[in-house]
Amino acid sequence: MAKKDDINSTEKLLNVIRGKSPPSINAQESHPKYAPKKAAKILDISAARRPSGAKRYTIGVDLGPGFIGLAKTLKSSDGRPLLLDHKIVRYGHLTAGNSAEFKSLLKSTLTSFCGSFSTCSIWTMMPAGEVNVNYLKIPRVPKKQLENVIYWTAKRETAFDEKDSIFDYELQGEVTDQGLPKYLVMVYTAPRSQVENVKKIFAEIGVPLDGITIAPFVLQNIFRSRWFLPEEETYASLFIGNDFSRIDIYKKDNLTMTRGIKTGTSSMVEAIVDFFSEKTGHTTIQTHEAKKILFSLGPDSEKLDSSDAGYGLREDEILEIIFPVWERLARQVERTLQYYTSSVGYEKVEKLYVSSSLNSYNALVIYMGDQMAIEADFFDPFGGHTYSAAESLSFSERMSLVPALGLALSDNSRTPNAIFTYAEKNREIRVARINRSIFVAFAAVLIICLAAIFYQALEAKSLGAKKVRLENSLSMHNPVLSTEMISKMAAEVKKNSVDTRQYAHRYLGVAAIGEVAAVTPGNIKIINVQITAPVNNSNAAGPGKAASRITGSMLIEGVILGERDMLESLLAQYVMKLENSPMFSDIAVQKSNFSDFRRSQVLHFTLNVRVG
Numbered sequence: 001m002a003k004k005d006d007i008n009s010t011e012k013l014l015n016v017i018r019g020k021s022p023p024s025i026n027a028q029e030s031h032p033k034y035a036p037k038k039a040a041k042i043l044d045i046s047a048a049r050r051p052s053g054a055k056r057y058t059i060g061v062d063l064g065p066g067f068i069g070l071a072k073t074l075k076s077s078d079g080r081p082l083l084l085d086h087k088i089v090r091y092g093h094l095t096a097g098n099s100a101e102f103k104s105l106l107k108s109t110l111t112s113f114c115g116s117f118s119t120c121s122i123w124t125m126m127p128a129g130e131v132n133v134n135y136l137k138i139p140r141v142p143k144k145q146l147e148n149v150i151y152w153t154a155k156r157e158t159a160f161d162e163k164d165s166i167f168d169y170e171l172q173g174e175v176t177d178q179g180l181p182k183y184l185v186m187v188y189t190a191p192r193s194q195v196e197n198v199k200k201i202f203a204e205i206g207v208p209l210d211g212i213t214i215a216p217f218v219l220q221n222i223f224r225s226r227w228f229l230p231e232e233e234t235y236a237s238l239f240i241g242n243d244f245s246r247i248d249i250y251k252k253d254n255l256t257m258t259r260g261i262k263t264g265t266s267s268m269v270e271a272i273v274d275f276f277s278e279k280t281g282h283t284t285i286q287t288h289e290a291k292k293i294l295f296s297l298g299p300d301s302e303k304l305d306s307s308d309a310g311y312g313l314r315e316d317e318i319l320e321i322i323f324p325v326w327e328r329l330a331r332q333v334e335r336t337l338q339y340y341t342s343s344v345g346y347e348k349v350e351k352l353y354v355s356s357s358l359n360s361y362n363a364l365v366i367y368m369g370d371q372m373a374i375e376a377d378f379f380d381p382f383g384g385h386t387y388s389a390a391e392s393l394s395f396s397e398r399m400s401l402v403p404a405l406g407l408a409l410s411d412n413s414r415t416p417n418a419i420f421t422y423a424e425k426n427r428e429i430r431v432a433r434i435n436r437s438i439f440v441a442f443a444a445v446l447i448i449c450l451a452a453i454f455y456q457a458l459e460a461k462s463l464g465a466k467k468v469r470l471e472n473s474l475s476m477h478n479p480v481l482s483t484e485m486i487s488k489m490a491a492e493v494k495k496n497s498v499d500t501r502q503y504a505h506r507y508l509g510v511a512a513i514g515e516v517a518a519v520t521p522g523n524i525k526i527i528n529v530q531i532t533a534p535v536n537n538s539n540a541a542g543p544g545k546a547a548s549r550i551t552g553s554m555l556i557e558g559v560i561l562g563e564r565d566m567l568e569s570l571l572a573q574y575v576m577k578l579e580n581s582p583m584f585s586d587i588a589v590q591k592s593n594f595s596d597f598r599r600s601q602v603l604h605f606t607l608n609v610r611v612g
Contacts, residue, residue, distance in 0.1 A: 057084070059114055060407025061124040065242060066090060068106060069404035070113050072120075081225050081409055086401055087113055098201070107205035123211035123410040125403060126198045126418065128246065131190045131214050133258050134158060137175060138183040146171075146183070147422070154187040165189040168421035172254050186255070188416060190214075195418045211410050212418040215239065216248045216258045218406030219379075224253045225409040228381045232350035237379060238333060238368065240356035242266050245329060247336050249349060256346060259336050263329045265356070268294050268322040275321045276309065285309040293318060298361045298396065319363065326364070330371040337372060353379035355399055381405060504550040504612075508534045512554055512583060512611045519577045520558075523570065528557040534612065551612035555590075560603040564594070567603035578609060586610040 062069035070087040089109050091102065114120045134157060141149050150169050154160070160167060169187040176182070195212055202209040219237055222228045237248045241264045249257040272290040293310040296303055297318060304311045310318070341348050352374055354365050369376025382398045382405075393401070412420055509531040520526060534552040560567050560574070571592060578584045591606040 057114075057120045058408050058410060059110075059120045059122045060404040060410070061110070061122060062401075062403040062407060063106075063124065064400065064403070066092075067400065068109055069401055070109070071401060071404040071408035072113065073405075073408040081227060083405065083408070085113070086404065088397060088400060103201065103205050106201070107207065110205075110207055117208055121210040121410075122202070122207060123213065123407040123415075124198060124202070124209065125215060125218060125407065126190070126194050126212055128214035128216060128258070129244065129260055130194060131188055132158060132160075133186065133188045133216070133255070135256065136185045136187055137177045138185050140174075140181055140183060147426070150185050150187065154189075158187070158189060160189040164192055166192050166195055166418050166421060168416055168418065170416055186416075190418050199419065209419065210417075211407075211412070211415065211420065213407070213410065213415055215246065215403060216255050217416050218403055218410075219248060220250065220253065220255045221406045221409040221411075221415055222381050222402075223250060224414045225411075227405075227409060230351065230353075234347045234349050235351045235353065236337065236349045237353045237355065240264055240329070240354070240364075245332075247333050249337075249340055249346075251346060257336075257340050261329065261332045261336075263325060263332065265291075265294065267325045267328075271322050271325055272310070272318075294322065297363075326367055330368060333368070334372060349374060352376040355379045355402060501550060505534050508550055508552055508612060512552075515581055515583045516554075516556060516578075519574075519581055521574070523561045524558055524574055525561065526556065526558040528555075530555040531611070551610065554609045554611050556607040556609060558605060559595070559597065560605065561597075561600075564601050567594070567601075568592070571603060571605055575607070578607070583611060584609050 056074075058073045058075075060069075060071040060073075068087075068089040068091070070085075070089070071083065072085040073081045073083055076082050087109070089105070091105060110117075110122070114122070134154070136150065136153050136157065138146070138149055138153060151167070154167065154169065167187070167189050169185050172184045172186055174181055175184045198212050199209060223230070234249070234251050236250070239246045239248075243262075243266050244264050245261040247257075247259050247261065248255060269287060269290045272293050273285060273287065276290075277284045289309045292302065292308060293304065293313065296310075297315060337349050340346055349372075352369060352372055354368055354376060355378065356364060365376050365378055378395075378399075379402065380395070380398055381402060382393070410417075412425070512531060513529060516526065516529065532553045534550050560570050562570055571589070575587050575589065578587050586609070588608045589605060590608050591604070593604055594601050595604045596602075
């Protein structure tokens with residue numbers, strides 16, 4: 001950082017005021033080199049097609065000192081944010097932030113601005129002074145262990161108490177630390193009571209609140225949403241508030257450091273009060289009078305008239321009074337930037353964006369940039385955009401709307417949310433995973449059911465076709481059978497059966513003799529065959545019983561020629577042949593003896609055979 005002599009710095013500043021920088025001119029017009037070099041082209045809603053149907057709007061609510069700033073955005077079809085509307089509602093200093101009058105004003109303002117709360121995601125801020133933001137380098141561990149490692153590392157580094165603080169973190173990618181790859185994690189803790197107080201304000205007026213964040217993250221939204229795109233990789237934002245100031249340092253789109261400074265416009269007001277009481281000998285002026293003197297430096301502020309204290313003071317004289325405060329603020333900012341570069345080990349800040357309740361007072365920006373030896377400019381995210389309503393806004397109004405705009409660009413995917421921390425996000429992820437599993441299972445069951453229905457439909461179609469073929473085949477058999485026809489056919493069958501039995505009774509003997517002749521071998525000579533009269537057992541068959549067969553008996557007498565030792569075996573074989581015949585059964589040998597015949601012996605036998 002540049003080290004400069006106090007007198008030289010003062011003279012340089014006064015020289016700028018007296019000769020080179022005419023008072024009460026717009027910063028961007030007088031110093032075009034400080035204008036943003038590159039900005040995301042954000043279209044007004046009038047220039048884009050209005051989406052149809054119910055949409056989810058994001059509403060930013062900034063509860064500033066003495067005013068309520070509102071902004072409404074909508075994500076377009078291509079993902080770019082569209083600023084649809086804005087509003088600044090001012091109220092008197094007698095209306096306290098927790099009073100019934102303020103809550104009534106807030107509710108009526110939000111109701112008229114939002115319309116239906118069901119289509120709006122509402123975000124607001126809490127004070128950043130008591131919120132601790134730190135950065136940790138975590139060793140690479142499995143995802144299941146990452147959450148616990150981050151929690152216990154942050155617990156060791158910051159020593160927070162879960163009962164009193166809300167803990168949240170954001171994974172910001174990977175870095176290399178001493179040659180080892182590690183995760184870079186932003187962690188922050190916020191007082192639980194502070195978060196509950198903000199929630200209570202909105203709960204009491206019946207307005208649903210979706211997000212609570214802090215100012216450094218609000219500016220981060222403007223960068224991450226691509227609404228405003230600095231060309232520099234590392235840049236800082238200096239906010240000069242009433243009672244404090246804040247320096248926020250960003251690398252690309254990520255906040256890398258934030259620090260509060262106990263110097264603000266109130267310190268400048270006190271310097272003016274002290275000047276009148278100690279140096280001029282006049283009656284001590286009131287704080288609001290000193291504040292009017294200070295803010296008379298800006299082009300948008302009310303100018304002093306002859307009845308006001310300090311009317312005779314020139315601009316350079318006012319600067320001489322408040323210069324020690326500027327110098328003190330510059331030294332604190334300078335030390336912060338030096339610490340960021342040397343101790344933390346990041347690259348040098350390339351540009352400083354300044355926002356202040358002093359509005360577009362160029363000398364302040366020039367002085368801060370000169371002291372830091374870097375390019376400086378007012379932070380005006382409305383400059384260079386085609387939001388038509390911004391043309392009617394003064395520079396001070398645009399500065400007042402910056403927090404509301406940043407809040408309206410909030411989203412849980414990019415904005416740390418004190419009421420929707422990593423625990424709620426993980427719970428939502430688990431619920432979504434369970435829902436997906438249920439959906440997949442349901443889809444699988446549905447596919448199986450549809451396949452079964454399709455198969456059954458094909459089967460039913462096949463059976464229907466088969467039924468048609470059978471019906472067609474049946475229709476070809478004419479005439480169709482009836483009871484009378486079946487009775488007639490049964491009578492014919494019965495008659496044929498009687499005729500068949502008569503033929504069997506008549507020709508049983510002839511058939512038996514023919515069967516004996518067929519099965520008798522050449523070495524067996526039949527001498528005599530006697531057949532008894534066949535018996536018809538049909539009379540013995542009762543109703544429901546099978547009809548009896550035609551049976552009889554036959555006596556067969558013969559001799560067997562051959563070797564004597566083989567004659568009995570040949571007889572047994574002959575008996576087996578007769579038994580294998582379907583006409584004969586119950587074969588019995590009545591007589592079997594050897595006899596002499598032509599100088600050899602033969603076996604003379606007599607068989608009793610049942611025929612039928």
